[in-house]
Amino acid sequence: MENITKGHWIFGFIFAFSFICYLIWSYRKELKIHKIHYRGSSLFILSVIVIAFVIYVFRGYMK
Numbered sequence: 001m002e003n004i005t006k007g008h009w010i011f012g013f014i015f016a017f018s019f020i021c022y023l024i025w026s027y028r029k030e031l032k033i034h035k036i037h038y039r040g041s042s043l044f045i046l047s048v049i050v051i052a053f054v055i056y057v058f059r060g061y062m063k
Contacts, residue, residue, distance in 0.1 A: 027034075
């Protein structure tokens with residue numbers, strides 16, 4: 001960390017900001033496609049999280 005200059009931090013900030021802006025722009029551009037092809041994905045992700053939580057809770061009771 002001692003070799004990181006102010007210029008490195010500025011470059012990192014500009015790069016991260018531009019990358020995040022590009023990701024947002026790209027996602028909004030393809031939002032219609034996401035709604036068609038990935039319709040039930042949020043329910044699937046929620047169910048995986050719930051199952052993982054239930055396994056974590058019951059694992060504590062099994063010991």
